[in-house]
Amino acid sequence: MLVVSFFRIIRFAWQGFWRNFWLSFITISILVLTYLTINFLIILNVIANSSVSAIQDKVDVSLYFENTVEKEKIDEVKEFLQTHPDIKEVRLITADEALKNFRELHQDDEIILESLEELDGNPLGATLIIKGESVESYKKISTIIDNSKYSDIVVDKNFEDSEKFIAVIEDISSKVNRFGIIIASFFVFISLVIVFNTVRVAIYTHKDEITIMKLVGANNTFISTPFFIESMLYALIACGISVLITLPALDFIQPYITSFFKDVSVDVVSFFEIHFKKIFGYQLLGIIVICVLSSSIAIRRYLRV
């Protein structure tokens, strides 16, 4: 009996869906827009995160030492820093390497090269290049160095510039995210209202049947369930359409993203492929929750079973 009832409920939901075709069409369109907005937000997030992590990879702190400081002392500083959990990597550039790099960098500038020749010995000191575990690490690293016994032998450090740069990127990324969330919330709200209205109209369209159902002893679950199923059907179809639009759209925009972010590897296609189930699964679940919520409000209000 339960199976029979289940199929009848599905059939009533299906009939309701087609009976108000244009209303169903509008509802699905709005839900598709909601899905696409959320996907657009995810794409922006992927781009922002890839950019930030690429920049983070390039950011490091350089500690410049007096040229009089001995190599053993610098090795000691290196060992000291390497033990710290906020530090990912410490690389030493000796005074000789520093000079070699400097010469290579200014090989076309004769004045600088001549000036170097006039100096006695190597004017440059060794440098320690430090990579932090995260952006937040650099501030801590600076404090560690300042508070350590090695602070006197460090001539200079360039960490403030990196920090400001990362802060700007993160600020832009968080603003983009916030804007995206506002837009997505707006669409979620619109979806709630539209689904509510669709179910309300569906109830109105079925009012004769509902009256007769009540009259002949249909139970409340049998009367109200088709409306829930109908709204879940909207969510499911909209999700399918969203997948059909999003995946080809990603294939289309990927070359443009790649050419725009030349030095940064941003692969939105792979991201969606890897996280396909998670992205669309959660979206479907979320939209179903919206549909069930707005349907239940409409049913409570307009379907007095």
Added chain:
Amino acid sequence: MIVLKNVTKLYSPGSLALSNINIHIKPKEFVSLVGISGTGKTTLVKVITAEERVTQGQVIIGGWDITRIKPHRVPYLRRQVGVVYQDFKLLKKKTVYENVAFAMQVSDASVSRIKRIVPQVLKIVGLEDKSDRYPIQLSGGEQQRVAIARALVHAPKILVADEPTGNLDKIHSKEIVDLLLKINNIGTTVLFVSHDPSLVNYVKKRVITLEPNTDGIGFDQKVGKYKL
């Protein structure tokens, strides 16, 4: 069996629909309920079908006290009390067969049971040869017979007919009353609500008269006439 004990229904303060009504209808009885507009006939039908709750008193249907019936139990009551109305309440886009089958479909009936029962009730109401017609292709009397067939699919112990002839001419009205008598002869308790004296007098069965602004019912005649 329908028992109403000291039933009072107040819609809002000052809007008294039923006052201290006591009615006892035995199983297999045919009772005509009459009264002018505003005496509470329809309210009484709604109380019996649990569409309305009484303000005071007790309502027992087939031995089941439905005075404070829980909403989820109402559908089970409605399967035991068939109801037909003046406006037929048929689905225009469904055929006669589908209209009757619909009542069973929404009540968990199996396909085989539907196929067995629907032709039987259509035969009782004399519409077995019009099962594929749509309501618009039927006369008023035939449409009311479809509504009666639909009310009978659950084999109810009680059939309440609320002004079933209100939209019909005299000939069709008489046909409907004959059908109700036939259903009563099969063993179903029938409560026939009407304001048509000729039909009530034609039946020659018990008549309960509701009177306006009266505490209790007006008259209860064992083999009565329309008395107003």
